[in-house]
Amino acid sequence: MRYEKPATAKEAAGLLAKEKGAAFLLGGGTDLLVKLKMGMVEPDLVVDVKHIAKANEIQTTAKGFSIGAAVPSARLTEHKALQKAWPGVVEAANLIGSDQIQGRCTLAGNLCNASPAADSVPAMIAAGAKAVIVGAKKRRTVPVEKVATGPGQTCLGSDELIESITLPKPGPRTGDAYLRFIPRTEMDIAVVGVAVCVTLERGRVKTARVALGAVAPTAILVPAAARALVGTSLDDEALEKLARACSAACNPIDDKRGTVEYRTRLAGVLAKRAAKIAFARAGGKS
Amino acid sequence: MSNATLVSTVVNGDAVQFACPSDESLMTALRDRVGLTGVKEGCGTGDCGACSVTLDGQLVCSCLVLGVEAEGRNVETVEGLAQDGQLHPLQEQFIEHAALQCGICTPGFLVAAKALLERNPNPNETEIRYALAGNLCRCTGYDKIVRAVQAAAKDMRKAKRR
Numbered sequence: 001m002r003y004e005k006p007a008t009a010k011e012a013a014g015l016l017a018k019e020k021g022a023a024f025l026l027g028g029g030t031d032l033l034v035k036l037k038m039g040m041v042e043p044d045l046v047v048d049v050k051h052i053a054k055a056n057e058i059q060t061t062a063k064g065f066s067i068g069a070a071v072p073s074a075r076l077t078e079h080k081a082l083q084k085a086w087p088g089v090v091e092a093a094n095l096i097g098s099d100q101i102q103g104r105c106t107l108a109g110n111l112c113n114a115s116p117a118a119d120s121v122p123a124m125i126a127a128g129a130k131a132v133i134v135g136a137k138k139r140r141t142v143p144v145e146k147v148a149t150g151p152g153q154t155c156l157g158s159d160e161l162i163e164s165i166t167l168p169k170p171g172p173r174t175g176d177a178y179l180r181f182i183p184r185t186e187m188d189i190a191v192v193g194v195a196v197c198v199t200l201e202r203g204r205v206k207t208a209r210v211a212l213g214a215v216a217p218t219a220i221l222v223p224a225a226a227r228a229l230v231g232t233s234l235d236d237e238a239l240e241k242l243a244r245a246c247s248a249a250c251n252p253i254d255d256k257r258g259t260v261e262y263r264t265r266l267a268g269v270l271a272k273r274a275a276k277i278a279f280a281r282a283g284g285k286s
Numbered sequence: 287m288s289n290a291t292l293v294s295t296v297v298n299g300d301a302v303q304f305a306c307p308s309d310e311s312l313m314t315a316l317r318d319r320v321g322l323t324g325v326k327e328g329c330g331t332g333d334c335g336a337c338s339v340t341l342d343g344q345l346v347c348s349c350l351v352l353g354v355e356a357e358g359r360n361v362e363t364v365e366g367l368a369q370d371g372q373l374h375p376l377q378e379q380f381i382e383h384a385a386l387q388c389g390i391c392t393p394g395f396l397v398a399a400k401a402l403l404e405r406n407p408n409p410n411e412t413e414i415r416y417a418l419a420g421n422l423c424r425c426t427g428y429d430k431i432v433r434a435v436q437a438a439a440k441d442m443r444k445a446k447r448r
Contacts, residue, residue: 002293003308003354026352033333033350036309048355074344086439100335103344106349122351155413186419187333 001043007050009163010135011072012047017047017159017276025161026050026106027070030097031113034136047161054163058082064169066132069108069162074099076107087174087281088182088195098187101257108162114148115215117190121148123178125221127165127209128194129167135160143237145211148218175281178279179274180213181266191258192212194270196278198229205229205282210242212269213255215250215263222249225271233277235286254269298366306353313337315353316363324364324393328422331410335421336393339363345401356381360433361438364393375441376434387425395421399435404415407443413438441442 006012010214018021021044027030033042049055057067058079065082071094076082083090096105096119105190108122111131114126124144131142136159145286156162170176176197182188198205210225225245232238252263289303306317316325316339325348328336330340332350339348340362343354367374376396379385386392397420402409402417410419414432423431 001307001309003352029350029352029355033311037311037330037349038444043309046352050355072344097332098409098418099345099401100338100420101332102348103341103346116294117363185418219408 002045004045004046005048005162005228007051007053007137009049009052009054009161010136012025012049012052012161013134013136013159015045016161018216023044023047023158024226026110027106027112028072028101030101030105031109048286049161052163060167065164065167067107067165067167069106069164071106071196073105073107074102075076077102082167084129086123086176088178088197088278089120089123089129089167091191091196092178092180093120095119095178095275102246107165111147111165112145112154112156112162114150114152114154114218116148116151116219117193117218118219119190119193119213121219122195122211122213123176123194124165124167125219126178126197126209127167127176127195128168128197128209129165131162132166133160136164141166145219145221149219160179165243171199173282174198175278175283177274177277177281179270180275181270189257192252192263192270193219194264194267194274196229196271196274198278198282198284200273200279200282200284202230204233205279205284210246211265212246212249212271215252215267217231218252220249222246225249233284235273246271291354293306293354293357295361297361298363305355308352308354310353311338311349311363312341312351312353312356313348315356316361317346319353322363322365326390327389328394333422334391335394335398335418336391338397338421340397340401343401343404345398354384362376362397364396367396370395374400374438375445376403376438379434379438379441380431383430383437385426385430385434391421391423395431400436402435403439405444408439409435 023045026053050070055070180190180193206230208226228241247268250264326336328334
């Protein structure tokens with residue numbers, strides 16, 4: 001196994017393009033090193049993205065935030081402006097593993113590992129995050145909901161890597177929230193995860209985005225659930241409609257964490273709770 | 287050892303060099319090449335925290351870090367806790383509270399607890415339990431550990447005021 005630490009994303013993409021064997025990207029390594037230990041992967045080349053300057057930064061721009069692919073979750077928590085703008089994204093990233101894992105795991109890694117239950121992914125989707133993807137020949141920007149194509153599968157080509165994740169600047173009276181259900185209080189994988197982002201106008205929801213995790217092969221955006229909220233101030237009827245739309249969008253598996261029926265029902269229950277938190281964070285009064 | 291990479295790093299304040307294959311974990315390199323066996327291997331997959339160290343001050347599982355990633359970084363292990371033959375207040379209180387039995391998890395708990403107290407010198411019980419959720423103990427249980435951390439935190443706050 002060769003280990004490379006390129007200084008730019010372009011150089012990293014060049015290394016990936018040239019490699020004839022099995023090449024893997026290393027961000028925080030919290031998934032890759034486990035797979036390495038288990039013998040699930042046998043890399044010929046590992047490209048460490050942590051020496052790419054841009055991948056290590058959280059930049060605040062006029063358009064919003066750019067979070068480098070190598071920035072660990074622990075640094076998101078310490079970033080006051082990001083925390084204030086997108087509390088739901090930060091709380092979702094904070095749910096990934098222990099403090100030890102937080103010191104290493106990244107948003108881009110959580111996205112590229114493409115687990116259907118990845119906690120940060122629904123929150124990024126609800127917030128309208130985009131992935132800046134660098135390839136050997138071109139750069140492209142892809143909405144986060146389009147990156148994972150199935151469990152463990154992404155839309156990235158063999159010569160591509162995520163350099164950063166962008167989050168827009170939230171409009172006035174915008175709030176987001178993420179809730180997941182696990183049978184323990186810490187250190188577990190989501191049975192269901194729900195992220196909600198709402199923007200209010202005169203006390204009512206003007207626009208909304210609702211995303212679900214762990215109930216389909218990838219995290220999903222649920223437009224019908226968002227429509228249930230628009231124009232309302234989160235009355236009981238709107239919340240019931242939201243719950244029904246979320247449950248209807250579920251296509252989960254049965255496993256030791258939950259049955260199909262349980263996950264489907266739970267998605268609706270959690271959506272109502274997450275919507276109330278997002279609404280309150282946006283300054284809404286119900 | 288073919289394809290070994292020479293790694294220059296700082297461990298517990300001392301400049302250290304070791305050669306390791308690029309797919310070797312920092313945990314294995316610290317134990318087998320640097321001789322710091324206070325770094326324990328529990329699960330080897332980032333679940334148990336027995337191999338906890340800090341990397342440039344950030345708490346991590348050394349089993350989830352490659353040895354080659356330590357190049358130019360600052361690593362702290364449990365061996366760095368005691369200073370000039372004087373045990374760290376956390377070590378003193380772990381002994382005082384009998385917060386260990388077999389001891390395999392103890393170095394990881396100490397390193398993680400130190401990282402917590404540096405960030406939050408006065409954590410409540412809930413904060414301690416969350417901060418140590420990445421460290422598993424299979425014999426003592428967590429109650430004595432939590433109380434030892436609270437007592438050490440108190441000692442450290444007192445020492446600071448002096």
